[in-house]
Amino acid sequence: MWIYLNNKFVTDKEAVVSVFDHGFLYGDGVYETIRSYGPRIFMQDEHLSRLFRSAAEIGLTIPIPANNWGEILHEAMIRNEVGTDLRDAYLRITVSRGAGDIGLDPALCSSPTVVVMAKPLEPLSPHLYETGVNVIVASTKRNLPYALSPQIKTTNFLNNIQAKREAIAAGAYDSILLNWEQHLTECTISNLFFVTDGTLRTPALECGLLDGITRMIVLRLAEELNIHVEKGRYTVDQLYQADECFLTNTSMEIMPVTSVDRRPVGDGKPGPLTLKLQEQFRAARSRF
Numbered sequence: 001m002w003i004y005l006n007n008k009f010v011t012d013k014e015a016v017v018s019v020f021d022h023g024f025l026y027g028d029g030v031y032e033t034i035r036s037y038g039p040r041i042f043m044q045d046e047h048l049s050r051l052f053r054s055a056a057e058i059g060l061t062i063p064i065p066a067n068n069w070g071e072i073l074h075e076a077m078i079r080n081e082v083g084t085d086l087r088d089a090y091l092r093i094t095v096s097r098g099a100g101d102i103g104l105d106p107a108l109c110s111s112p113t114v115v116v117m118a119k120p121l122e123p124l125s126p127h128l129y130e131t132g133v134n135v136i137v138a139s140t141k142r143n144l145p146y147a148l149s150p151q152i153k154t155t156n157f158l159n160n161i162q163a164k165r166e167a168i169a170a171g172a173y174d175s176i177l178l179n180w181e182q183h184l185t186e187c188t189i190s191n192l193f194f195v196t197d198g199t200l201r202t203p204a205l206e207c208g209l210l211d212g213i214t215r216m217i218v219l220r221l222a223e224e225l226n227i228h229v230e231k232g233r234y235t236v237d238q239l240y241q242a243d244e245c246f247l248t249n250t251s252m253e254i255m256p257v258t259s260v261d262r263r264p265v266g267d268g269k270p271g272p273l274t275l276k277l278q279e280q281f282r283a284a285r286s287r288f
Contacts, residue, residue: 023096132258244271
């Protein structure tokens with residue numbers, strides 16, 4: 001496997017980061033995960049824009065200009081023989097504060113560490129899309145947005161990991177995190193949507209969640225299909241009463257949820273509006 005590390009490609013055995021890297025010591029860094037459909041990278045500009053925005057929010061200067069990233073990502077795919085007509089690519093960009101003396105002062109680090117990994121995107125089982133997945137509501141709460149903005153896609157993921165541990169222990173696909181006001185936010189790596197009486201609902205960004213790229217696309221497609229959309233503050237009880245539910249992220253696209261806390265959602269099958277959006281998303285992929 002070839003890894004892009006600080007201005008050059010090296011083998012995975014040579015891809016070594018210092019133990020003094022502040023990304024390792026303190027989780028001081030940002031990242032993005034991107035996918036391709038064949039050789040075409042999905043929503044590349046939007047993902048890179050969010051990467052640069054996240055970095056700016058923590059005062060981290062990305063040393064590679066925005067217009068150079070396309071070439072790097074494509075070379076990573078070519079070197080690893082992914083992003084082909086037979087194999088979609090999973091791309092991960094990580095930018096940490098870099099190596100420096102122990103201490104919290106960012107000035108201790110002279111230059112950021114930049115890593116790009118490209119590997120085959122392992123598609124989820126078609127069975128999951130046919131039957132839907134089960135999720136739980138975690139006891140772990142989403143970080144306060146006033147303490148750490150959810151708009152920063154940070155490498156410090158312990159909040160999400162704790163919620164994921166709960167899901168694993170419960171035998172669930174994933175966990176939904178509530179915020180400090182007991183309102184729905186998102187799952188550990190995906191955004192949340194549900195349907196009640198024909199209205200598509202999703203937690204507002206103000207609840208403390210990441211503005212997902214696929215979330216944005218789904219909202220756009222819903223508008224094109226004249227589906228009524230509401231973004232707001234919702235409780236677990238409102239989710240329990242939903243007719244449909246689904247999750248969105250870059251790699252899974254639109255994943256139906258058919259039970260929450262072991263309670264069936266609607267009739268316990270992927271709902272008609274979910275299936276309609278899935279179909280529309282797949283038909284519209286080439287636009288993005």
